[in-house]
Amino acid sequence: MAKFNLKVNGKIRKVDIDPTTPMLWVLRDHLGLVGTKYGCGIAQCGACTIHLNGTAMRSCMLPVSAIGNQEITTIEGLSENGDHPVQKAWLEHDVAQCGYCQAGQIMSAVSLLKNNPNPSDEEIESAMNGNICRCATYTRIKAAIKTAAKK
Amino acid sequence: MTLIKTSYNRRSFLKVSALSGGGFVIGFSMLTGFKPLDKQVEESALREIFNLNSYIKITDKGEITILSPNPEFGQNVRTSMPMIVAEELDVEWQKVIVEQAPYNTQLYGRQFTGGSQSIRQSWKALRTAGATARQMLRQAASQAWNVPLEEITTEAGVLYHKASGKSATYGQMASAAAKIPVPKEVKLKEVKSFKLLNTPQKNVEGEKIVTGKPLFTMDYRVEGMLIAMIVHPPAFGLKLKSFDAASVNKMAGIKDVFSIKVYNDDYAREMFDTRTFNELVIIVGNSTWEVMNAKKKLVAEWEPISTSTEKVSFFGQKRDETIPAGLENTNLHYQKMKEMNEKPAEVLRKDGNPEEAFAKAAQIIERTYTCPFLAHNCMEPMTCFAHVTEDKVFLAAPIQAPEFVERTISARLGIPIEKIDIELLRMGGGFGRRAYGHYMVEAALISQKVKAPIKLIYTREDDMTYGIYRPTYIVTYRAALDANKNLIGFHVKGGGFPESAVHANRFPAGAIDNYLAESWALPTNITIGAFRAPRSNFIAGAEQAFLDELAEVVGKDPIAFRLELLKKAKENPVGKNNDYDASRYMGVLELVREKSDWDSSESKKRNRGVAAYFCHNSYAAHVVELSIKEVQVIVDKVVSAMDCGIVVNPEGAVNMVEGAVIDGIGNALYGNLTFKDGAAEQKNFDKYRIIRHKEAPKSIEVHFVKNEIDPTGLGEPPFPPVMGALANALYKATGKRFYSQPFQPELGKVGG
Ligand code: FES
Ligand code: FES
Numbered sequence: 001m002a003k004f005n006l007k008v009n010g011k012i013r014k015v016d017i018d019p020t021t022p023m024l025w026v027l028r029d030h031l032g033l034v035g036t037k038y039g040c041g042i043a044q045c046g047a048c049t050i051h052l053n054g055t056a057m058r059s060c061m062l063p064v065s066a067i068g069n070q071e072i073t074t075i076e077g078l079s080e081n082g083d084h085p086v087q088k089a090w091l092e093h094d095v096a097q098c099g100y101c102q103a104g105q106i107m108s109a110v111s112l113l114k115n116n117p118n119p120s121d122e123e124i125e126s127a128m129n130g131n132i133c134r135c136a137t138y139t140r141i142k143a144a145i146k147t148a149a150k151k
Numbered sequence: 152m153t154l155i156k157t158s159y160n161r162r163s164f165l166k167v168s169a170l171s172g173g174g175f176v177i178g179f180s181m182l183t184g185f186k187p188l189d190k191q192v193e194e195s196a197l198r199e200i201f202n203l204n205s206y207i208k209i210t211d212k213g214e215i216t217i218l219s220p221n222p223e224f225g226q227n228v229r230t231s232m233p234m235i236v237a238e239e240l241d242v243e244w245q246k247v248i249v250e251q252a253p254y255n256t257q258l259y260g261r262q263f264t265g266g267s268q269s270i271r272q273s274w275k276a277l278r279t280a281g282a283t284a285r286q287m288l289r290q291a292a293s294q295a296w297n298v299p300l301e302e303i304t305t306e307a308g309v310l311y312h313k314a315s316g317k318s319a320t321y322g323q324m325a326s327a328a329a330k331i332p333v334p335k336e337v338k339l340k341e342v343k344s345f346k347l348l349n350t351p352q353k354n355v356e357g358e359k360i361v362t363g364k365p366l367f368t369m370d371y372r373v374e375g376m377l378i379a380m381i382v383h384p385p386a387f388g389l390k391l392k393s394f395d396a397a398s399v400n401k402m403a404g405i406k407d408v409f410s411i412k413v414y415n416d417d418y419a420r421e422m423f424d425t426r427t428f429n430e431l432v433i434i435v436g437n438s439t440w441e442v443m444n445a446k447k448k449l450v451a452e453w454e455p456i457s458t459s460t461e462k463v464s465f466f467g468q469k470r471d472e473t474i475p476a477g478l479e480n481t482n483l484h485y486q487k488m489k490e491m492n493e494k495p496a497e498v499l500r501k502d503g504n505p506e507e508a509f510a511k512a513a514q515i516i517e518r519t520y521t522c523p524f525l526a527h528n529c530m531e532p533m534t535c536f537a538h539v540t541e542d543k544v545f546l547a548a549p550i551q552a553p554e555f556v557e558r559t560i561s562a563r564l565g566i567p568i569e570k571i572d573i574e575l576l577r578m579g580g581g582f583g584r585r586a587y588g589h590y591m592v593e594a595a596l597i598s599q600k601v602k603a604p605i606k607l608i609y610t611r612e613d614d615m616t617y618g619i620y621r622p623t624y625i626v627t628y629r630a631a632l633d634a635n636k637n638l639i640g641f642h643v644k645g646g647g648f649p650e651s652a653v654h655a656n657r658f659p660a661g662a663i664d665n666y667l668a669e670s671w672a673l674p675t676n677i678t679i680g681a682f683r684a685p686r687s688n689f690i691a692g693a694e695q696a697f698l699d700e701l702a703e704v705v706g707k708d709p710i711a712f713r714l715e716l717l718k719k720a721k722e723n724p725v726g727k728n729n730d731y732d733a734s735r736y737m738g739v740l741e742l743v744r745e746k747s748d749w750d751s752s753e754s755k756k757r758n759r760g761v762a763a764y765f766c767h768n769s770y771a772a773h774v775v776e777l778s779i780k781e782v783q784v785i786v787d788k789v790v791s792a793m794d795c796g797i798v799v800n801p802e803g804a805v806n807m808v809e810g811a812v813i814d815g816i817g818n819a820l821y822g823n824l825t826f827k828d829g830a831a832e833q834k835n836f837d838k839y840r841i842i843r844h845k846e847a848p849k850s851i852e853v854h855f856v857k858n859e860i861d862p863t864g865l866g867e868p869p870f871p872p873v874m875g876a877l878a879n880a881l882y883k884a885t886g887k888r889f890y891s892q893p894f895q896p897e898l899g900k901v902g903g
Contacts, residue, residue: 034369090357101530
C-alpha cells in the first residue's frame with residue numbers, strides 16, 4: 001500500500017493503494033469514475049483511454065505509481081456540461097450503438113484534434129486504430145471527428 | 152384506420168389500475184434520473200404521476216414518460232420502441248422522457264432481445280398502448296367538457312375541442328383519464344398519417360453515453376459490494392480436479408475462495424442454459440485489481456472429462472445430448488468436416504430428381520466453403536451484479552433473455568420466481584452472447600455464498616475462452632448444367648460442430664426443379680450459441696459466393712442471374728415450403744442495382760461484388776467495392792438495400808446496417824478462433840483480430856425499400872450477405888475465389 005495525491009479532472013484525489021494498481025481500476029473502483037471502461041486490460045482496445053497531461057493514454061496498463069504530478073482527465077472531466085465540441089459532434093452524428101467503447105473513442109479523438117486540428121482521413125484512421133468498436137460505428141466516428149475539427 | 156382489440160394486455164392494465172386510482176405522489180427526482188441533461192427541471196418539485204398503462208406515465212404538470220420494454224444492447228430499441236408508443240399517443244417526442252421498463256413479463260409480455268424480433272413482435276402492443284392512452288385522455292376530455300368524443304382531437308400532447316375552443320394538456324386530463332375504464336377497442340393510425348415514425352431521431356441515451364454516465368453493469372456499484380471473478384479450466388475437455396485456496400486467500404484484499412457448480416448434475420438444461428465448465432473456482436475480494444492478481448496466482452489442477460450425456464429440454468421437448476471427451480484441435484475439425492461432407496447425409500429436402508439431373512449434366516460445378524469458430528467479444532465482458540438475501544434475489548445485468556435465466560436461477564437456488572428481481576441494464580454489446588445467462592446464475596450463487604452484494608466480472612480472457620461460440624461449419628454446393636448452360640440441378644450439403652448451417656427451404660430452393668439439401672452434425676465439447684444471425688452468418692456468404700461463380704460460368708450478370716432464378720421462384724415456385732418472398736428479395740436486388748449504379752460502364756470497371764439474403768424476416772442486398780493495397784483490403788464503398796417494412800427510426804436503422812456491414816467484413820476477413828488441445832489459441836485482442844478503424848469501409852450508403860408492411864428487424868439481416876459480397880469483390884480484385892473464412896490469411900498469400 002502507498003499513498004498518492006492524484007490530480008484528476010482538476011481536483012486532488014487521495015488514494016491509499018497497491019502502487020501497481022492500473023489507473024483504470026483506481027478510477028473505477030476507488031474514485032467512482034466509471035466512465036473509463038475496461039475492455040481488454042492489455043492496451044489493445046482503447047476502452048480505457050484517458051488523458052495524461054492532455055495526451056491520450058491507455059489506463060489499463062498504467063500503474064498509479066507512474067502518474068506523479070501529471071494531470072489526469074477522464075470522460076467525466078472533459079467538459080462541464082457534456083458540451084465539448086467532440087461530444088457535441090458525437091451527438092450530431094448519433095454515433096453510439098451499445099456505447100461501451102465511446103468514452104475511449106472520444107478521449108482518443110480529443111487528443112488527436114489537440115495535436116492535429118485538421119486531420120486527414122488517414123490521420124484519423126491511424127490515430128483511432130487502437131480503439132476497437134465491436135458494434136463497428138467507425139464510419140460515424142470518423143464523420144464526427146471531421147465535424148468537430150471544423151468547430 | 153385499423154381497429155384493434157386491446158385485450159392483449161388486459162392484465163397489464165388491470166394491474167396498473169390499482170396504482171393509477173388517484174395517482175401517486177413522488178419527488179420528481181425519480182423522473183429526472185432518466186432525463187436527458189438539457190431537460191433538467193426543478194428537482195424538488197412534487198408531481199402526481201398517473202400510469203395510463205404500463206408503458207405510459209403522465210404527471211399532472213404534463214411530463215410524459217414512456218417505458219421501453221426490451222433490453223437494449225446497442226440496436227437502439229430504447230429509442231425506437233418508445234417512438235412507436237409516442238406516435239399513437241400523439242405527443243411531442245423531444246419532450247418525452249424514456250425509461251427502461253422494469254423486467255415484468257406480466258406487464259410487458261416478451262422482453263427478449265434477439266432474433267431481430269423486438270420491433271416486429273411488439274409493434275402492435277406498443278401502438279395499442281399509445282392509442283389506448285390517447286383514447287382514455289380523449290374520453291376524459293369529452294366527459295369534462297360534455298362534448299361528443301368524436302369531436303375531441305389531439306396534437307402534440309394537447310386535447311382540443313375546436314367548436315367550443317376548449318383545450319387541455321394531457322397532464323391536466325391525466326387524473327381523469329386514469330379513472331376511465333380501459334377501452335375494449337381502439338383505432339390505430341393510418342401509416343400515411345405517421346408524424347414521428349420514419350423520421351430520424353437520435354439515441355435517447357446519447358448524452359449519457361458521451362459524458363460517461365454509469366449505464367452499464369460494469370459500472371454498477373453499491374455500498375459494501377465485493378468483486379468476484381471466475382477461474383475456469385484452461386481448455387475444453389478439462390474439468391476442475393482440485394484447487395488450493397491457500398495459494399491466494401492470504402493475498403491483499405481477498406475475502407473468499409471457493410468453487411461452485413453452475414448447474415446441478417441432473418438438471419435438464421433449457422435453450423439458453425449452455426453448460427460450458429460446470430465447476431468454477433471463484434475468488435472474491437475487495438477490488439478488481441486485487442482479485443485479478445489472485446486469479447493469476449491461484450493453484451488449481453484440472454483433469455480430463457469423460458464422455459457424458461446431458462438432459463436437454465428445448466421448449467418442453469426432452470432429449471439427450473452427448474458431450475464427447477477429448478482435447479479438440481482446429482485442424483482435425485476441418486479434416487473431419489471434409490470427410491463427413493463426402494458421405495451421404497440426412498436429406499432435408501428433395502425436389503424433382505436431382506440424382507438424374509446430375510447424372511445427365513453436361514457440366515457440374517462443385518465448391519466447398521468453411522468457416523471457423525468465432526467469439527462474440529462483446530465490448531463489455533460478461534458481468535452481473537447480484538445481491539441474494541434470505542428472502543430475495545436481486546440481479547442487475549446485461550441480459551438478452553431474462554425470462555429464461557430467471558427460471559434457471561429459480562431452479563438452481565431453489566427460490567421462487569416471484570422473489571427474483573432483475574434490473575435490465577444497458578448492455579455493452581450482445582450479438583446473441585447475452586442470451587446465455589450462466590454468468591447471472593454464477594453471480595447469484597456467489598452472492599448467496601458470501602452473503603454480500605457482489606459484482607461478477609469476467610476478464611477479457613475469461614470472456615473469450617468461456618465458449619458459447621459461433622460454430623465452425625462446412626458446406627458444399629453442386630450445380631448441374633446442361634449443354635446450354637441451363638441450371639438443371641442444385642445440391643447443398645453441409646454440417647459442422649455441433650450443428651449444420653444448411654437452411655433447406657431458403658433460396659435457391661424453390662427456383663430449381665431438381666434440388667437436394669442434406670445435413671449432418673458432429674458433437675464437440677466446445678460450446679456454441681447464437682451469434683448475430685445464427686447459421687445464416689455462414690451459409691449466406693457461401694451460397695452467395697457460389698451463385699456468383701455459377702453466374703460467371705453460365706455467362707450472366709450476377710444480379711440478372713439471381714433475378715432470373717427469383718422470377719422463377721415467384722411465378723412458378725418448386726415445392727411448397729419456400730421460406731422467402733421472392734418479390735421482396737427481387738426488390739432489394741433491384742434497389743441495390745440502381746443505387747450502386749451497377750449497370751454503368753464506369754462502375755463495371757471497379758472491383759465489385761454483390762450478394763442478397765433473407766433471414767430474420769428482412770431482406771438485405773449489398774454491393775461491396777474494394778481495392779487491394781499490398782495485402783490490405785481497402786473497402787472503398789458499400790451500397791446496401793434493405794427491406795424491413797416500415798422503418799421506425801431511420802437514424803438508428805442506418806447506424807445498425809452500417810455496423811452490420813462492417814462487422815460482416817471484419818469477421819469474414821479476420822475473425823478466427825482456433826483450438827489447440829482444447830484451448831482457445833486467441834485469448835485477447837492481441838491475437839483475436841477485430842476489425843478496426845483503418846480496415847472499415849470508407850463509405851457506406853444505406854437505402855430502404857419503401858412500403859407499408861409492418862416492420863421487421865434489422866440487427867441481423869444485413870450481416871450475413873455482406874460476407875458474400877466481399878468474397879465476390881475480392882475475386883474481381885485478385886482473380887481468385889475465396890472459400891475459407893477468414894479470407895485475410897489467404898489474401899496474404901496471393902496478394903493483390
Ligand atoms: S482496457 Fe485498456 S486498452 Fe483495452
Ligand atoms: S458502440 Fe458498442 S463497442 Fe462501440
